[in-house]
Amino acid sequence: MRFEGPLERNFYQSIDAFDFDVIEVRHQPVCIHFIDTAGRSRRYYPDALVSYSDESGRAPTLYEIKETNDYERNKSEYEMKFAAGRAYSEQMGWDFEVATEKTIRTQKLENALFLRSFRTRSYDELLALRLKRMVQAAPGIEARALAAAEGIEPLKMAECWSTLWALVARGQLRLDPLKPITPTTAIRASKR
Numbered sequence: 001m002r003f004e005g006p007l008e009r010n011f012y013q014s015i016d017a018f019d020f021d022v023i024e025v026r027h028q029p030v031c032i033h034f035i036d037t038a039g040r041s042r043r044y045y046p047d048a049l050v051s052y053s054d055e056s057g058r059a060p061t062l063y064e065i066k067e068t069n070d071y072e073r074n075k076s077e078y079e080m081k082f083a084a085g086r087a088y089s090e091q092m093g094w095d096f097e098v099a100t101e102k103t104i105r106t107q108k109l110e111n112a113l114f115l116r117s118f119r120t121r122s123y124d125e126l127l128a129l130r131l132k133r134m135v136q137a138a139p140g141i142e143a144r145a146l147a148a149a150e151g152i153e154p155l156k157m158a159e160c161w162s163t164l165w166a167l168v169a170r171g172q173l174r175l176d177p178l179k180p181i182t183p184t185t186a187i188r189a190s191k192r
Contacts, residue, residue, distance in 0.1 A: 021053045027047070029062075059094055116169070135173055142186060143183055
């Protein structure tokens with residue numbers, strides 16, 4: 001995915017890690033033509049269009065990603081663009097949102113960055129199956145209870161933690177992305 005700065009990169013990382021209803025993310029997907037307050041013809045390229053699965057019930061969302069201080073400095077210019085973005089989105093049956101570092105650089109992003117490296121790690125399939133069964137039997141079980149479960153050898157505990165986070169990173173198990181990941185994190189079965 002292309003991005004124009006660190007905030008956009010963080011936006012894409014956050015969506016990629018936890019939003020398994022996302023089916024497509026497009027960078028600068030449309031050019032919106034509008035007339036500014038001086039009567040000049042202008043063009044606006046919103047940063048991203050995020051499309052979701054039909055099952056999610058969520059409308060596609062057109063995003064503008066802005067640093068808060070940049071937005072505040074150039075508010076009158078941006079408000080014209082954002083009004084055009086909202087009108088275009090409404091016409092298309094989409095939602096429109098402005099995302100800033102306050103909505104992007106959250107606990108969800110910290111968790112996404114932590115889990116990123118676990119996404120491609122290999123793991124013991126039998127251990128993974130056992131962890132998934134334990135979670136199904138006890139929804140909301142703490143991560144540390146899974147890692148210390150009866151029958152898991154003490155020498156395999158590190159592998160157990162790695163497997164657990166890999167399953168979460170791949171969407172096979174889930175946690176609350178808005179809470180810090182700790183040994184007491186509640187783990188649940190995936191909806192998919």
